[in-house]
Amino acid sequence: MNFNFKNCFIELPSFSKSAFRPPEDCSMCLGVDDVVRLANITAEEFEDKYAYSTTPVIVTDATEGWRALKEFDFNFFANFYSEKKMGKQINDCFYFAYKSGLKSLQEVFNMDEARANLSGQPWYVG
Structure with a gap:
């Protein structure tokens, strides 16, 4: 069976994606008063002591x-996600604009250089 559908039967507005998530269970954070800060820890030590704790x-x-x-x-990702390389797929990527005013990844990677270098209006891609 092939479940790669190119078009949705009913298009939902982008803000609705987070509206239908199940509630988060925050009980694991009860009693947490501090965050451990570590340096010079090996991957093995981290896995043994913290990874599943x-x-x-x-x-x-x-x-x-x-x-x-x-x-x-910015230029690395602009090239990686260029419309020439990805074609229509770039418009199908999940994109969260978060108050940036940029409506798509295509708009993100076509912004002017000053804004791309964070000296213009702030932006965020998520």
Whole structure:
């Protein structure tokens, strides 16, 4: 069976996507008064002590050495999601505008350079 439908039978407004989510169970956070801050922890130590504990943790040096910090920028994603490469698919991607005024990913990646570099009106993609 192929369940890849290209068109929806009934289009719902984008704001409705979060309206039909089940309620969140926040009981795991009862009694949490502090957040553990860690550095220099191995993946094995993290998994053994924290990964499945529901204890909130901030690993302060977790991104050191990540190539993504040097390579991922606005131009990287604009090229990756370009209409030339993705065609109509770019319009089918889930996009949350959050008060940006940008109605689609296509509008995001066509914004002017000043705004793209965060010196214009703020924007967010989610």
